[in-house]
Amino acid sequence: xxxxxxxxxxxxxxxxxxxxxxxxxxxxxxxxxxxxxxxxxxxxxxxxxxxxxxxxxxxxxxxxxxxxxxxxxxxxxxxxxxxxxxxxxxxxxxxxxxxxxxxxxxxxxxxxxxxxxxxxxxxxxxxxxxxxxxxxxxxxxxxxxxxxxxxxxxxxxxxxxxxxxxxxxxxxxxxxxxxxxxxxxxxxxxxxxxxxxxxxxxxxxxxxxxxxxxxxxxxxxxxxxxxxxxxxxxxxxxxxxxxxxxxxxxxxxxxxxxxxxxxxxxxxxxxxxxxxxxxxxxxxxxxxxxxxxxxxxxxxxxxxxxxxxxxxxxxxxxxxxxxxxxxxxxxxxxxxxxxxxxxxxxxxxxxxxxxxxxxxxxxxxxxxxxxxxxxxxxxxxxxxxxxxxxxxxxxxxxxxxxxxxxxxxxxxxxxxxxxxxxxxxxxxxxxxxxxxxxxxxxxxxxxxxxxxxxxxxxxxxxxxxxxxxxxxxxxxxxxxxxxxxxxxxxxxxxxxxxxx
Amino acid sequence: xxxxxxxxxxxxxxxxxxxxxxxxxxxxxxxxxxxxxxxxxxxxxxxxxxxxxxxxxxxxxxxxxxxxxxxxxxxxxxxxxxxxxxxxxxxxxxxxxxxxxxxxxxxxxxxxxxxxxxxxxxxxxxxxxxxxxxxxxxxxxxxxxxxxxxxxxxxxxxxxxxxxxxxxxxxxxxxxxxxxxxxxxxxxxxxxxxxxxxxxxxxxxxxxxxxxxxxxxxxx
Ligand SMILES: Nc1ncnc2c1ncn2[C@@H]1O[C@H](COP(=O)(O)OP(=O)(O)O)[C@@H](O)[C@H]1O
Ligand SMILES: [Mg+2]
Numbered sequence: 001x002x003x004x005x006x007x008x009x010x011x012x013x014x015x016x017x018x019x020x021x022x023x024x025x026x027x028x029x030x031x032x033x034x035x036x037x038x039x040x041x042x043x044x045x046x047x048x049x050x051x052x053x054x055x056x057x058x059x060x061x062x063x064x065x066x067x068x069x070x071x072x073x074x075x076x077x078x079x080x081x082x083x084x085x086x087x088x089x090x091x092x093x094x095x096x097x098x099x100x101x102x103x104x105x106x107x108x109x110x111x112x113x114x115x116x117x118x119x120x121x122x123x124x125x126x127x128x129x130x131x132x133x134x135x136x137x138x139x140x141x142x143x144x145x146x147x148x149x150x151x152x153x154x155x156x157x158x159x160x161x162x163x164x165x166x167x168x169x170x171x172x173x174x175x176x177x178x179x180x181x182x183x184x185x186x187x188x189x190x191x192x193x194x195x196x197x198x199x200x201x202x203x204x205x206x207x208x209x210x211x212x213x214x215x216x217x218x219x220x221x222x223x224x225x226x227x228x229x230x231x232x233x234x235x236x237x238x239x240x241x242x243x244x245x246x247x248x249x250x251x252x253x254x255x256x257x258x259x260x261x262x263x264x265x266x267x268x269x270x271x272x273x274x275x276x277x278x279x280x281x282x283x284x285x286x287x288x289x290x291x292x293x294x295x296x297x298x299x300x301x302x303x304x305x306x307x308x309x310x311x312x313x314x315x316x317x318x319x320x321x322x323x324x325x326x327x328x329x330x331x332x333x334x335x336x337x338x339x340x341x342x343x344x345x346x347x348x349x350x351x352x353x354x355x356x357x358x359x360x361x362x363x364x365x366x367x368x369x370x371x372x373x374x375x376x377x378x379x380x381x382x383x384x385x386x387x388x389x390x391x392x393x394x395x396x397x398x399x400x401x402x403x404x405x406x407x408x409x410x411x412x413x414x415x416x417x418x419x420x421x422x423x424x425x426x427x428x429x430x431x432x433x434x435x436x437x438x439x440x441x442x443x444x445x446x447x448x449x450x451x452x453x454x455x456x457x458x459x460x461x462x463x464x465x466x467x468x469x470x471x472x473x474x475x476x477x478x479x480x481x482x483x484x485x486x487x488x489x490x491x492x493x494x495x496x497x498x499x500x
Numbered sequence: 501x502x503x504x505x506x507x508x509x510x511x512x513x514x515x516x517x518x519x520x521x522x523x524x525x526x527x528x529x530x531x532x533x534x535x536x537x538x539x540x541x542x543x544x545x546x547x548x549x550x551x552x553x554x555x556x557x558x559x560x561x562x563x564x565x566x567x568x569x570x571x572x573x574x575x576x577x578x579x580x581x582x583x584x585x586x587x588x589x590x591x592x593x594x595x596x597x598x599x600x601x602x603x604x605x606x607x608x609x610x611x612x613x614x615x616x617x618x619x620x621x622x623x624x625x626x627x628x629x630x631x632x633x634x635x636x637x638x639x640x641x642x643x644x645x646x647x648x649x650x651x652x653x654x655x656x657x658x659x660x661x662x663x664x665x666x667x668x669x670x671x672x673x674x675x676x677x678x679x680x681x682x683x684x685x686x687x688x689x690x691x692x693x694x695x696x697x698x699x700x701x702x703x704x705x706x707x708x709x710x711x712x713x714x715x716x717x718x719x720x
Binding site: 396398399401402403404405406407408409412416417420421424 | 548550579582583585586587589591593594595596597606607610611655656659665
């Protein structure tokens with residue numbers, strides 16, 4: 001029986017006209033025998049994800065099925081490449097994947113950067129709020145409120161078109177919903193398929209208003225590959241015509257009447273010309289003034305976060321170093337554990353724990369910036385503590401004895417004699433840490449803080465101007481760190497003089 | 501004034517003093533001499549409890565510190581002892597982050613809570629007494645050895661000690677500087693200060709001593 005089935009499948013494969021489409025596929029893909037499709041499986045339901053109830057089943061999703069069907073029609077294997085959602089366009093441009101297939105919405109920014117295939121799915125938007133929310137019924141009620149969205153998505157685009165909303169950008173819809181549940185944000189806007197797929201994870205959320213709009217998922221193709229686009233357009237057309245698309249969508253409960261528009265020539269040809277007409281980088285449509293203002297804002301935020309968190313790290317670090325050397329035994333152990341724990345675990349994990357982990361406990365909830373500052377401070381304090389410990393130990397015993405013979409208590413001796421000297425010894429190494437902190441501070445972007453690096457990433461993603469914006473961004477970082485490096489070197493020299 | 505009674509000090513297996521007695525007579529100068537390693541510094545450091553004794557008793561007026569006190573009580577009494585004594589080290593041990601003047605005023609300010617303005621005049625007087633008035637604003641790194649040691653003496657005096665302990669105060673100095681420092685110490689003696697000084701210079705020792713203690717002879 002199994003033999004008959006596979007024989008049948010083989011026959012179908014041969015007669016399905018796939019040879020015809022395979023002909024139209026550019027030679028290099030026929031030679032390679034595969035097309036690599038870029039997608040992000042993180043928070044990827046229902047597109048591509050690992051079913052938590054069946055993790056051994058591997059990656060599933062309606063786009064996995066779609067890829068399989070496209071591969072069947074085109075006569076090549078479709079292999080998925082993991083690409084962070086917000087970087088899909090750059091990774092495609094770099095050539096690390098051949099197409100984008102990932103609920104890739106036809107936003108204006110993307111239309112200017114890549115080719116878009118004919119739409120293969122029509123979707124709407126859904127607004128969701130926390131269980132206790134009463135005052136939000138539609139987008140109009142969001143002015144002045146914090147609203148979470150997936151970065152670079154259609155939802156993000158929609159919110160950008162409405163002034164007055166405080167947009168909080170996430171790398172995943174899961175974390176965006178998370179922050180509605182724990183009350184940090186008032187609402188989250190998402191594509192209906194995502195909202196439906198993630199609802200079981202977030203029973204506390206409530207959808208408000210009817211789904212609205214009609215937007216399109218398309219394949220993303222490099223601008224330089226019109227033949228590949230034609231082949232893919234034809235393949236989608238074939239899957240639409242033979243009912244394969246409908247079958248897939250029904251299997252995933254994604255079928256809606258709106259999908260009937262897919263055959264409509266106006267929809268099918270909606271993006272045919274966009275890649276040709278939208279001129280590449282440099283058209284003047286890009287608002288440089290706005291971009292510089294945003295980068296400046298990001299730089300200020302980076303500066304503020306770095307300065308405050310380092311000040312805290314210095315204070316806490318000194319306390320930990322003193323506990324370790326002079327505290328009562330339990331405090332000494334605590335200091336050792338603290339240092340080893342914070343140096344021995346990734347700062348990324350510490351950040352996520354601090355923001356999302358504690359975020360689920362109401363009275364421990366921190367804002368993103370506060371959590372970011374605290375996370376950096378706690379982490380850097382461990383390193384500062386080690387610098388200060390070394391410096392404290394480097395103060396000669398005779399100095400302590402001199403203070404003791406003058407009648408100082410231990411605390412007075414530390415406060416007036418040992419710590420001031422240790423601080424001067426640590427000035428240079430500590431400043432070097434401060435410089436490192438400026439760069440490391442970009443880690444706070446994982447908890448939605450838009451600082452300089454994140455701002456650069458967003459602007460570059462929208463415009464494709466990676467080089468110029470990257471140079472400006474680097475310049476801003478250097479403007480912050482070079483004066484410090486200069487000071488550190490001066491202090492180092494002064495120290496050598498004093499101790500010569 | 502300060503006395504040791506039947507004091508024993510051990511370093512591990514080694515007993516340095518076994519049942520040692522010493523009295524520092526008020527207004528007199530006691531000089532400790534002996535070969536290197538004979539325990540001169542240790543003896544001096546017992547007098548302000550930088551080293552703790554293993555048996556016997558230390559007295560300073562009514563203050564009594566027997567061996568084996570619980571740590572808290574020992575700390576409390578030692579603090580009192582140290583506020584009545586002061587020490588000058590062979591290697592000066594000025595505080596490098598403070599100016600000469602601040603080196604002298606720090607202890608009165610911290611320990612007695614004296615106002616800076618109140619203590620400053622006295623500090624300048626002390627600096628004048630040791631011939632360092634002109635250096636008040638300088639930092640220790642810019643002083644010669646002899647200058648640093650004279651500032652160290654002024655710093656010690658600023659706490660109004662009843663006894664000044666000096667551990668080889670001139671050993672690191674060239675002859676000219678030594679003469680300057682010796683002059684300052686001789687002046688203190690003349691003013692009636694109680695001194696205990698370690699030196700390996702026999703001429704200096706004999707010239708200043710009211711009481712001379714030769715350590716090898718006294719080993720227990
Ligand atoms: N903290 C210590 N631990 C062990 N031995 C010590 C310690 N301090 C001094 N000693 C020993 O005690 C002896 C006397 O030292 P010290 O009082 O410095 O001698 P002096 O000042 O006469 O040269 C020396 O043999 C020295 O090695
Ligand atoms: Mg000695």
